[in-house]
Amino acid sequence: MARIDDFTATTINERDISLGDYAGQVRLIVNTASKCGFTPQYQGLEALHEQLGPRGLAVLGFPCNQFGAQEPGDAAEIANFCSLTYDVAFPLFAKVEVNGPGTHPLFAYLKHEAKGLLGSERIKWNFTKFLVDRAGRVVDRFAPTTKPEALRGRIEALL
Template identity: 70%
Template structure:
């Protein structure tokens, strides 16, 4: 796989979506969880999306239950939580694994393209962020502790 557009993902509503549909956009891909200390980052992610989507930013959320079982809900529960608690309007996808033998092929590619600290590939926790340029290439990986608003300058430089 050479870029993000070679992958597809299933939405929370159960639809398969080709990421090629986001060609030419700047993507911020985040593994999310509803019961995590970083969950309030949904607010910052949504603010970035609302402010910058008109210029070409798309935030893609991928719920994951691999870290402290902090995303135990099913698709309907996740969708309701995101909408009712943070008024999330950016695309949310079905729950996935980001590490291990059942890891999503998308996440395997992301981790290979942008290893973490000291070259580690594993996702360390919820709300790890990957920034993708308009050509479908990974240009940055950001720790869960990096708040969405701290990415604004990097995102605007790609827009």
């Protein structure tokens, strides 16, 4: 059976890394987009990264263009937007698909481990968030409407 630390992902700078590099940390994994109504959540995600990162939180952003084509740019455009607009310092990864036949294996795993409403595995929109504990267990899934700051207490309980 797969574990979260068994997956690899490509960073926004085109480097393959193991999610095992984050073993022992609480992880907040988010599918993101630069031109979405929820895009201002980058600010809250960065605040969590800055405030809770030293205590063991890793915020991991995975751009996705599957919802309303709201992440149309290439890797350089995405990285520049996130840096210049929201001063994002948490790790960003290459664009992924989170639904359908091209679903990144990490997201297939996350969706299976933490189903959505009525047991659905499908991700409904950008900024769906998955919370993973220090042992690598997917412990919760949060809707795009859930603001990052609302997760602080839940994250702190795992730290």
